[in-house]
Amino acid sequence: MxxxxxxxxxxxxxxxxxxxxxxxxxxxxxxxxxxxxxxxxxxxxxxxxxxxxxxxxxxxxxxxxxxxxxxxxxxxxxxxxxxxxxxxxxxxxxxxxxxxxxxxxxxxxxxxxxxxxxxxxxxxxxxxxxxxxxxxxxxxxxxxxxxxxxxxxxxxxxxxxxxxxxxxxxxxxxxxxxxxxxxxxxxxxxxxxxxxxxxxxxxxxxxxxxxxxxxxxxxxxxxxxxxxLGVRSGRQPGLRLGYSQIANPVYLSRKGTMATGRATAQIARNILANIRGVALFDRAIDRRGRLQGNVLGLIELVLGRLSPLRVLKFSPRGASTPSEMSRTTP
CATH class of the missing domain: 3.90.550.10 (Spore Coat Polysaccharide Biosynthesis Protein SpsA; Chain A)
Structure with missing residues (x-):
């Protein structure tokens, strides 16, 4: 090849x-x-x-x-x-x-x-x-x-x-x-x-x-x-990823490995993409689950308990592979 x-x-x-x-x-x-x-x-x-x-x-x-x-x-x-x-x-x-x-x-x-x-x-x-x-x-x-x-x-x-x-x-x-x-x-x-x-x-x-x-x-x-290739193993539950789309940029910003402006822009892009996907009935990606995870992440940010590790408390049912989900669409 x-x-x-x-x-x-x-x-x-x-x-x-x-x-x-x-x-x-x-x-x-x-x-x-x-x-x-x-x-x-x-x-x-x-x-x-x-x-x-x-x-x-x-x-x-x-x-x-x-x-x-x-x-x-x-x-x-x-x-x-x-x-x-x-x-x-x-x-x-x-x-x-x-x-x-x-x-x-x-x-x-x-x-x-x-x-x-x-x-x-x-x-x-x-x-x-x-x-x-x-x-x-x-x-x-x-x-x-x-x-x-x-x-x-x-x-x-x-x-x-x-x-x-x-x-x-x-x-x-x-x-x-x-x-x-x-x-x-x-x-x-x-x-x-x-x-x-x-x-x-x-x-x-x-x-x-x-x-x-x-x-x-x-x-x-x-x-x-x-x-x-962007291979997908069927539909993936979005709640975990949606939460990470909020928790991880905030964590990296606080840690100092991601500029605050860049982290904020990343979060905004994720939320807007998920809202748009829900509105357009995107069936290729679990946009509704991601948006729910986004909302949960924002609530926990306000409550002061947002953390990347808290995603582990969500149900692992249907969780996807490390190499696939780390390269997911915004």
């Missing part, structure tokens, strides 16, 4: 640039995926990665139960971890496994399909710019924003010509469906994903991005491309 690139971009650099790159240490790169409850999707994505990645690229997969991994226990390239359910818990387990074994860790959602050159491009960006500590790629198509995409859709998007631009631009935060971390500052500063953001951990990517960005640059690498 690799995409063609502009021929000029594929040609090797010459002269001093070549010598400089040859003098650089080759970064050890690993991939990390947290998943739960959808082994078919996970197997499909990992199968794609095994097809396109060098055989010495470790793939760390963390699931809360072995049955969530499908048949991946037989995949020699996969290091299978079993960790506590919840995106931040599972990503921390992957971090712990990768530190000391890799220089660069790239987190993918279990339904993110990278281009064959994604890791090579991202690794080169980190090599060329030692001050980059976190980066996200260019999502060519995102099923979260509309209807879910298929592997055929991803193949078609990745097959389109993508002219390499070399563009690297600053971003406030990496997009959690595909984000690369330099592990040296993670290890040196004992950075972790905040486990006070439970379950699907809404905005955990913002929180971690802002924490690590105090040690270097947060950027978007435009030539590292991929497709986010």
């Amino acid at each position: 690799s995409s063609p690139r502009d021929a000029a971009s594929a040609s090797a650099p010459s002269g001093a640039a070549t010598e400089n790159r040859q003098a650089q240490t080759v970064l050890r790169v690993a991939v990390g995926i947290a998943s739960a409850g959808r082994p078919g999707v996970l197997e499909q994505t990992v199968g794609h990665l095994i097809d396109i990645l060098p055989r010495d690229t470790p793939i760390f997969v963390c699931v809360p139960d072995m049955q969530d991994a499908g048949h991946l226990a037989q995949a020699s390239q996969v290091s299978l971890l079993v960790g506590r359910r919840g995106l931040t818990h599972q990503r921390n387990a992957i971090l712990q496994a990768a530190v000391g074994r890799s220089d660069l860790l790239v987190f993918f959602d279990d339904d993110f399909i990278p281009d064959a050159l994604y890791l090579q491009t991202m690794s080169q960006a980190f090599n060329d710019h030692p001050d980059i500590v976190i980066a996200t790629g260019n999502v060519l198509a995102d099923g979260i924003l509309d209807l879910p995409l298929t592997m055929d859709d991803a193949a078609a998007a990745l097959a389109q010509p993508h002219r390499a631009s070399g563009e690297i631009t600053p971003v406030y935060n990496a997009y959690g469906c595909n984000m690369a971390l330099r592990l040296q500052p993670v290890e040196r500063n004992a950075l972790q994903f905040d486990e006070s953001l439970p379950l699907y951990a809404w905005l955990e990517d913002v929180d971690f991005s802002r924490a690590i960005a105090s040690h270097g640059r947060s950027v978007k690498v435009m030539d590292a491309v991929g497709v986010h």
Whole structure:
């Protein structure tokens, strides 16, 4: 499923640039995926990665139960971890496994399909710019924003010509469906994903991005491309997510990893999107449940008891997977 690139971009650099790159240490790169409850999707994505990645690229997969991994226990390239359910818990387990074994860790959602050159491009960006500590790629198509995409859709998007631009631009935060971390500052500063953001951990990517960005640059690498399928496992109950849409931005604002204005704007967008969805009878997403969660969150904010962890008191019936719900529409 690799995409063609502009021929000029594929040609090797010459002269001093070549010598400089040859003098650089080759970064050890690993991939990390947290998943739960959808082994078919996970197997499909990992199968794609095994097809396109060098055989010495470790793939760390963390699931809360072995049955969530499908048949991946037989995949020699996969290091299978079993960790506590919840995106931040599972990503921390992957971090712990990768530190000391890799220089660069790239987190993918279990339904993110990278281009064959994604890791090579991202690794080169980190090599060329030692001050980059976190980066996200260019999502060519995102099923979260509309209807879910298929592997055929991803193949078609990745097959389109993508002219390499070399563009690297600053971003406030990496997009959690595909984000690369330099592990040296993670290890040196004992950075972790905040486990006070439970379950699907809404905005955990913002929180971690802002924490690590105090040690270097947060950027978007435009030539590292991929497709986010946005797979949905049927209708999802929205009450938990709706509550988190209020509780998590407020928590991050108080913590200092999300600007207050940005947090307020995020909350407002969520509420307006849910009101609009209810008014338009949106059946693809549980907008009514989300709006109820929004209202509950606002009430608890006024009462002074709002907390991300209080979402655990809601019924887990039909709760969705960490990797799916962390990339949910506004």
